[in-house]
Amino acid sequence: MKAAIVLFPGSNREGDAARAIRRATGQDPTIVWHADRELPAGTDLVVLPGGFSYGDYLRCGAIAARAGIMDAVRKHAANGGLVLGICNGFQILVESGLLPGVLMRNANLRFICRMQHLRVEKNDTAFTRNYGPHQIIKVAIAHGEGNYVADATTIERLEGDGRVAFRYCDSNGNVDARANPNGSTNSIAGIYSDRFNVLGLMPHPENLIDPLVGGIDGSPMFESLAAISRAA
Amino acid sequence: MKARVTVTLKTGVLDPQGKAIEGALRSLGVDGVASVRQGKIFEIELDAVDRNKADQALNAACEKLLANTVVENYRIEIL
Numbered sequence: 001m002k003a004a005i006v007l008f009p010g011s012n013r014e015g016d017a018a019r020a021i022r023r024a025t026g027q028d029p030t031i032v033w034h035a036d037r038e039l040p041a042g043t044d045l046v047v048l049p050g051g052f053s054y055g056d057y058l059r060c061g062a063i064a065a066r067a068g069i070m071d072a073v074r075k076h077a078a079n080g081g082l083v084l085g086i087c088n089g090f091q092i093l094v095e096s097g098l099l100p101g102v103l104m105r106n107a108n109l110r111f112i113c114r115m116q117h118l119r120v121e122k123n124d125t126a127f128t129r130n131y132g133p134h135q136i137i138k139v140a141i142a143h144g145e146g147n148y149v150a151d152a153t154t155i156e157r158l159e160g161d162g163r164v165a166f167r168y169c170d171s172n173g174n175v176d177a178r179a180n181p182n183g184s185t186n187s188i189a190g191i192y193s194d195r196f197n198v199l200g201l202m203p204h205p206e207n208l209i210d211p212l213v214g215g216i217d218g219s220p221m222f223e224s225l226a227a228i229s230r231a232a
Numbered sequence: 233m234k235a236r237v238t239v240t241l242k243t244g245v246l247d248p249q250g251k252a253i254e255g256a257l258r259s260l261g262v263d264g265v266a267s268v269r270q271g272k273i274f275e276i277e278l279d280a281v282d283r284n285k286a287d288q289a290l291n292a293a294c295e296k297l298l299a300n301t302v303v304e305n306y307r308i309e310i311l
Contacts, residue, residue: 095300101302102300104303105249107246147246
């Protein structure tokens, strides 16, 4: 499994993503600089990590989405390669056009940093095979702009095609306004591309891979990815 | 040549920042404010002397970067 993590000025979760990948695959991911034009040959998975690329100037992820490396990421995705965008990485994916919609300011205007339950909506993708059907997981969220918005047609298409990856819920799996931290449409926490090879999500599974720091509900994502690549 | 680009949220897109400002104006006792929507203004200096070229460059700037046309509109003024 060859993973590459793109480092933008202001990324700050690349170390966490690298640790999660190393733990699941036994291999070190390559850190790729944003101004590079090419991904390392044979890359299976590209990770756009969390952080505050370019200081969130203009719009979150807007400037990073136009970085030199993004053409290579687009090409990788078009060829069916896997792309995982976490938090700021998700914002970069929507700004780059690799995923539809936009992430607006949280409805309550606050930066939210806490643990949050999610419902795994689909467990048959390269990212989620090691989760159970509709498994409820507990992971960290830390964002100010995670309020997922798209026009009604896009939402209908995402829902109709089963492209919602995760929804915010309470500990019993109830999806409702009270369990929705940021006002996201339909409590959407993450979505897939139409071919399910690009995943963007606001929560941080890469931070929940070690019992020492509060849980391991993020591990199955990286174990799923490790298994898929070995099979390929 | 100088230009001003104004980027605003499309109608119907929730603007929590505008709402917060609206509430603050009300609590300050500023009367008659029906609603507030927050946007951005870019003041841009261009090398171009030709108006058409300037317009082209500004449109490209808006479409490629300054506005996210999923939720935002833009208006270009050449000053």
